[in-house]
Amino acid sequence: MLGAALAIVCVVLVALPFLREPEPVSDELDELTPERRRRLALAEERDRALGALKELEADHRAGRVNDEDYRASVGPLRREAALALRALDSQAEKV
Amino acid sequence: MAEFGRAALVVTLGLCLYAVAAGALAASYRRRRLALSARNALIAAFGSTLVAAAVLAVGFLRSDFSLTYVAEHSNRSLSGVYKLSAFWGGQEGSLLLWLLILTGYAALAVWVNRNRTRDLVVWVTPVLGGIAVGFSFLLVFVASPFAVQAAPVDGAGLNPSLQNPYMMSHPPFLYLGYVGLAVPFAFAMGALLSGRTDERWIVATRRWTLIAWTALGIGQLLGSHWAYVEVGWGGFYAWDPVENAALMPFLAATAFLHSVMIQEKRGMLKVWNVVLVSLAFCLSLFGTFLTRSGIVNSIHSFSQSDIGPWFLAFIVIAVAFSTALIMWRLPLLRSTTRLESLVSREAVFLYNNLLLVALCLTILWGVAWPILSEAVRGQSVVVGRPYFDFFLRIFGLPLLLLMGVGPLIAWRRASLKGLGRTFLWPAAVAIVTGVVLLALGAGSSLPGLIAYTFSAFVLAAIGLEFVRGTRARRALSHESWPGAFASLVGRNRRRYGGYVVHVAIVLLAIGIAGASAFDSVVEGKLAPGQSLAVSGYTVTFQKLTERETPHAAEVRAHLAVSRGGKDLGPLEAGKNSYKIAGPDPQVSSEVGIRTNYLTGEDLFVIPEQVNGDGTVYFRIFVKPLVNLIWLAGLVFLLGSVIALWPDAREQRRLAVRYDEAGSAVRGR
Numbered sequence: 059m060l061g062a063a064l065a066i067v068c069v070v071l072v073a074l075p076f077l078r079e080p081e082p083v084s085d086e087l088d089e090l091t092p093e094r095r096r097r098l099a100l101a102e103e104r105d106r107a108l109g110a111l112k113e114l115e116a117d118h119r120a121g122r123v124n125d126e127d128y129r130a131s132v133g134p135l136r137r138e139a140a141l142a143l144r145a146l147d148s149q150a151e152k153v
Numbered sequence: 154m155a156e157f158g159r160a161a162l163v164v165t166l167g168l169c170l171y172a173v174a175a176g177a178l179a180a181s182y183r184r185r186r187l188a189l190s191a192r193n194a195l196i197a198a199f200g201s202t203l204v205a206a207a208v209l210a211v212g213f214l215r216s217d218f219s220l221t222y223v224a225e226h227s228n229r230s231l232s233g234v235y236k237l238s239a240f241w242g243g244q245e246g247s248l249l250l251w252l253l254i255l256t257g258y259a260a261l262a263v264w265v266n267r268n269r270t271r272d273l274v275v276w277v278t279p280v281l282g283g284i285a286v287g288f289s290f291l292l293v294f295v296a297s298p299f300a301v302q303a304a305p306v307d308g309a310g311l312n313p314s315l316q317n318p319y320m321m322s323h324p325p326f327l328y329l330g331y332v333g334l335a336v337p338f339a340f341a342m343g344a345l346l347s348g349r350t351d352e353r354w355i356v357a358t359r360r361w362t363l364i365a366w367t368a369l370g371i372g373q374l375l376g377s378h379w380a381y382v383e384v385g386w387g388g389f390y391a392w393d394p395v396e397n398a399a400l401m402p403f404l405a406a407t408a409f410l411h412s413v414m415i416q417e418k419r420g421m422l423k424v425w426n427v428v429l430v431s432l433a434f435c436l437s438l439f440g441t442f443l444t445r446s447g448i449v450n451s452i453h454s455f456s457q458s459d460i461g462p463w464f465l466a467f468i469v470i471a472v473a474f475s476t477a478l479i480m481w482r483l484p485l486l487r488s489t490t491r492l493e494s495l496v497s498r499e500a501v502f503l504y505n506n507l508l509l510v511a512l513c514l515t516i517l518w519g520v521a522w523p524i525l526s527e528a529v530r531g532q533s534v535v536v537g538r539p540y541f542d543f544f545l546r547i548f549g550l551p552l553l554l555l556m557g558v559g560p561l562i563a564w565r566r567a568s569l570k571g572l573g574r575t576f577l578w579p580a581a582v583a584i585v586t587g588v589v590l591l592a593l594g595a596g597s598s599l600p601g602l603i604a605y606t607f608s609a610f611v612l613a614a615i616g617l618e619f620v621r622g623t624r625a626r627r628a629l630s631h632e633s634w635p636g637a638f639a640s641l642v643g644r645n646r647r648r649y650g651g652y653v654v655h656v657a658i659v660l661l662a663i664g665i666a667g668a669s670a671f672d673s674v675v676e677g678k679l680a681p682g683q684s685l686a687v688s689g690y691t692v693t694f695q696k697l698t699e700r701e702t703p704h705a706a707e708v709r710a711h712l713a714v715s716r717g718g719k720d721l722g723p724l725e726a727g728k729n730s731y732k733i734a735g736p737d738p739q740v741s742s743e744v745g746i747r748t749n750y751l752t753g754e755d756l757f758v759i760p761e762q763v764n765g766d767g768t769v770y771f772r773i774f775v776k777p778l779v780n781l782i783w784l785a786g787l788v789f790l791l792g793s794v795i796a797l798w799p800d801a802r803e804q805r806r807l808a809v810r811y812d813e814a815g816s817a818v819r820g821r
Binding site: 060061062064065067068071072073074075076079082084085086087088089090095097098099101102103105106109110113114116117119120121122123124126127130131146150 | 156157159160161163164167168171179180183184185186187188189190193194196197200201204271272275349351352353417418419420561563564565566567568570571574575618621622624625628629806810811813
């Protein structure tokens with residue numbers, strides 16, 4: 059008896075989305091369009107480049123990275139960050 | 154009540170099967186309501202499993218011996234808390250605990266991530282459901298905790314060695330760790346199934362992995378402490394297959410936690426990360442199989458075990474499923490960047506990964522070889538302590554060194570000139586430590602000396618990191634030293650929490666080296682009034698007493714301890730004969746431990762044999778620095794909590810990123 063009651067409660071919970079929306083306007087799951095996926099990848103790249111730049115600055119300030127290593131790394135990192143930002147902007151225009 | 158418990162498990166099985174089928178259909182055909190329904194099924198499965206667990210717990214508390222499982226693992230004289238811990242004292246109960254934690258984690262994981270990673274979670278639901286199907290199937294059809302019998306007057310009782318506070322917490326912690334690895338595994342598989350191999354699965358599972366890993370680490374230390382104080386053989390880790398079963402997924406998860414940082418920072422090692430997370434999960438299944446199938450006690454018990462073949466099939470399915478998925482999605486997992494230099498932090502992480510995985514696989518081989526040998530050739534082979542100790546030194550010592558090297562090297566590349574400057578102080582500290590220790594006689598154990606020297610290097614490197622970081626923060630923000638320190642840690646919780654965990658590992662290494670490479674031992678038969686001397690201590694056996702308790706007959710040797718003529722007080726050690734079902738009582742050694750909290754040293758007395766003539770055969774150890782192992786547990790927990798603590802800046806950064814990507818990521 060208790061088992062049957064438990065089963066009924068669970069069935070109701072499972073059926074809840076259908077009970078709440080018997081005739082939904084749309085039953086489609088949200089899908090990331092290829093443009094949005096590209097944009098997400100670019101946002102990840104941008105965050106990665108900006109994060110690396112921030113970390114390099116902190117390491118240089120703390121003395122973990124000397125001036126020579128800093129100069130060798132900061133240029134390419136800034137270029138990477140600028141490229142990612144530019145790509146993200148041009149993608150935004152497309153979207 | 155047994156009927157209700159069994160029905161609840163059947164409901165769980167049905168819900169999990171539905172979560173798999175409906176979840177897979179919803180994800181394949183992009184059906185929103187069906188996906189929500191599958192998610193609800195997973196959440197409901199937690200509820201029904203909780204009901205089943207509550208029924209069993211009530212059975213224990215009421216001493217309902219009509220439940221065979223309760224009768225086999227409890228009795229009326231057992232105290233309330235041990236009646237509850239008897240829940241996981243046997244196979245069926247521990248499987249139910251596994252399922253309870255799994256469905257709890259699964260429900261929480263899909264609920265917490267319902268918005269941000271919606272297109273991923275639709276695939277995570279059937280994967281988690283599939284794992285839960287395996288365990289609920291076992292509990293319904295193979296190893297039910299709700300089997301009934303004509304109730305006997307009293308139960309068989311709980312194994313006396315399990316009647317210990319550590320055993321109340323050790324198994325649940327291990328299970329929290331084992332099962333917790335199912336979440337990152339399910340998200341990784343969800344990412345592969347959906348083809349969404351961006352960083353979201355890593356972001357979503359970062360904390361889950363850390364929680365599981367912390368629980369696994371704490372669980373192992375609790376188990377080690379239990380072995381140390383309760384089992385009475387004088388050690389804390391015996392390379393037993395069941396102990397190794399927990400160590401292997403811990404090592405794989407440690408490798409994953411490090412390599413995942415390279416993916417986040419550099420976009421590299423995508424394939425390696427999904428391989429590692431799959432390895433960690435499959436090893437956690439393998440660990441449960443080893444513990445529960447009885448295969449490690451005797452190969453012949455495998456055929457008698459009901460659960461073994463099923464579990465083996467489960468592991469084979471998990472390995473085949475994850476391997477096939479990774480192969481299928483290889484093109485999506487290609488890295489966009491390359492390793493720029495072999496002298497960079499990511500390269501150090503890579504070396505660390507290779508060593509961790511090599512150690513893990515070496516242990517796996519040591520565990521599997523006796524099983525395979527007996528199964529294939531019919532020959533019994535023992536892979537013992539020397540094998541494991543050898544590989545621990547070969548892979549463990551370089552790993553220890555790398556913990557100090559990593560923080561000193563910059564990401565991407567570092568020049569030799571720059572390295573010379575950053576390595577100067579830690580290397581100097583390490584060399585001075587090594588020379589001083591050598592002068593003090595620590596050269597008696599070369600691995601021990603190397604471990605201490607490397608430990609000094611790592612501690613100096615980490616200390617330097619904190620000092621440099623705080624100084625830079627102070628220069629930037631003009632805060633006080635404590636303020637700058639707090640701000641530094643608060644702004645970089647994962648990094649500095651990680652360093653605190655590294656300090657814990659160093660403490661662990663120092664404790665292990667002290668207790669195993671530099672310990673002293675003496676043994677002998679003593680009559681009352683006689684003494685044994687070891688490492689400056691004098692232990693005098695004074696008298697033997699006996700007493701009866703409701704649970705056991707206790708014999709105690711009363712000892713007096715002194716050092717350099719100074720009385721250090723009394724110590725007791727003895728034997729307990731527990732009254733349990735069966736013809737013979739179960740006898741345990743009750744060791745005597747005197748701890749010097751200042752030096753971390755233990756005087757450890759084992760009464761090997763109590764003789765009829767009143768003499769006792771003692772084995773007495775002095776274990777330098779052994780208490781650092783337990784201190785390491787607390788530091789490990791502190792570091793993990795720092796790393797786990799929510800970071801509002803990070804959340805804001807991620808919110809900006811996901812806002813840019815759109816509603817399927819962000820949620821509506």
